[in-house]
Amino acid sequence: MNSLTEFAMSLTANVRPTFHNRWLPAAAMALALAAHADNWTQWRGPLGNGVAPDVSLPSQLNAQSIAWAADLPGRGLSSPIIVGERVFLSATSGAKQDRLHVLCFSLADGSLRWERQFWATGRTMTHEKIGGAAPTPTSDGERIFALYSSNDCVALDLDGNLVWFRGLGRDYPNASNSLGMSSSLVVAEGVLVAQVENDSESFTAGLDAKTGENRWKLDRPKKANWTSPSLFKGDGGKTLVALQSSKGLAAVDVRTGAVVWNYGEGASTVPSTTIADGKLFVPSNGLTVLEPGAGETPKQVWRSPQLRPGTSSPLVLGGKVFALNDGGILSCGDTADGKRLWQLRLKGPFSSTPVAAGGFLYCVNEKGLLQVVDPGLPEGGVVSELDLGQEVLGTPSVAGGSLLVRSDRKLWRIGRPSAL
């Protein structure tokens, strides 16, 4: 187990799944309890890199692979997060997308356990494609935290009881982006990190996970930014959060908001940094790999203009790094030196980031076509497809031996029927 895995485990160690849905049939409950209740507590999973450790998913998907599909009351491209047997999802509805939803479904059968709604207090205008529920929620195992494009942030316990509410767009009235905000949340050491970076009142806040009050608030580059923060362990075991922006990347102490080091060679404002094997794979000048050390400046391991991700963020699996562009070209590189090994044309276009489980990549395009890629083949290869028939812009999640994928109208659980 590497240090990042240990770190991820520590984030979820206190999760004690509870299960008391009185509406769920007893047989389904028994089945659900028997299922492996792994957690997927943030965008791109517990490790924050899209890889589901020690999980096997079917590589041959077809219509029978859909365990259930639940209707959604609102739009969104946030990913579902899973804590125990509960699937949490954010959505927005209304003509102005100003009704904010937090939904809790049963992982076992897709039934709605509870729903809470809030009124946006910040601006809700977005590009049609982004919508109000773009940031993925996160959980510390006791609470779930949901952030919206309006910069409203909600903390609820797992049963839907309100713990706190913040209107960051109300508190800081020029903190908004007319195209929409999409940075997902991360939480560590009792601090929830909300990256609220835009052309005007641009900042990242560390909020107390228990109270929602500001622990710290850091001024950030005044430039629209749709990337999400990533957690990693720094020198001396400090938990750091990587804040990517047009300027580059800042490593910030999650407890204090102090900037530990800066990488200043510019970075994309759309795909986010992926952390794997103790290195940071930064969408910067193509793809740049940084290795933080004891010093203030991270070492640049390599840089590859050929491994340039589009909207999707990079994925690292088994000594290979994958960059998917918007059109559907999947480029595979060697994590050791950045040398491009092969390219595979998938059916695009893509907005979501692939996830990996059981050695396969699961890539869903904007048309809702889920493509399973075997990266172990000499030039990579698509081994199966499943057409969900609806536009999908959000990244899939993995839990309970299955994938969870959402559109504006549906949430699907996809996996091996016998294992669900």
Add this chain to the structure above:
Amino acid sequence: MNPRFLQCLLAGSVLLPLVGAEALPDNLREPVSVLRSIRPEGRGNVAAAVAWKKLAAAEARNLPALLAAMDGANDYALNWLRSAIETVADRNRAALAGAVPELARFLADTVHSPRARFLAFELLSQADSARAATLLPGFLNDPGNELRRAAVQQLSEGASAKAKAGEKAAAVTDFQKALAAAREADQIEGIAKQLTELGEKVDLQKTFGWVTRWKVIGPFDNAGGAGFERAFAPEQGVDFAAEVEGMKGRVAWRDFESKSDYGLVDFNQPFTSLKSVTGYAAAEFWSDSARPVELRLGCKNGWKVWLNGKFLFARDEYHRGVEIDQYRLAAQLQPGRNVILVKCLQNEQTEDWTKEWEFQLRVTDVQGTPIVSTK
């Protein structure tokens, strides 16, 4: 003054009713007070979390009182209260039907917060959807936008059905009624489109109530975005007779009247397509009385707005998008002559989608009803 409102005033700073179905039992008064005391930056969150649990444990018969507690609450408190009310309703689903008469009474009383009334309508709909449907047409001119919107939608859908059935005259009558009631841009545009398809002329400029007669001056510099913070001559005082130093010599105010359906004040017309520049537009706006209004702005450039020399708001975002009523600025008109000043900045970007150097502005009440200059 509404007697219930007077009662609220007498109840002190928390403004809660003391008697009737909307009177809170003693054990809920303090937690409501705590939630209503929530302030920006999460101040009060810790106490609110404790208070919320007490409210969420309330009974269904307390719902009207909890809804009434939303009256006059700030946006943070509204969300805390909403969440508690939803939790009470979820836990007492079976008892909700018994609360319908009280919810209907609450809904009918327009002194209550529009949001509280809409939530009451949603709860009532969950308990008795048939009754809710019969109430909806009565909200066509409701002071609450959400209820009004729902009623406009219902009327428009009926009009569409009539149009499809060939009942043109009836459809036109209903669409016109819906258009008069509509306050939100998407509904106004949608209804106007259908009326146009039926051969009816719709004056969009008048319907939205844009300020169309302006005087403009420019260009001034905005190299590197520095013009945003720099106070050029118009910010020192609007004098339409003055000639001042611009970016390329002396400049003077000139008339500009927007002919656009959407009231666009397009600086590219008088000044040609320029980059890294600043322009100003000023309009006289006459009012019979002092009154609170909203200045509603749509702009994809950097901007600042003043009313009668008082700074209202500014934003330095460029070319991320524009929509009607994108920014709502609370302001106070004075009786007689008012002067609206808009600073509109163009940056250095050269892409096709960065050509626009323009804004649109209207004066409305809080609900979006246009207020026009009396002269």
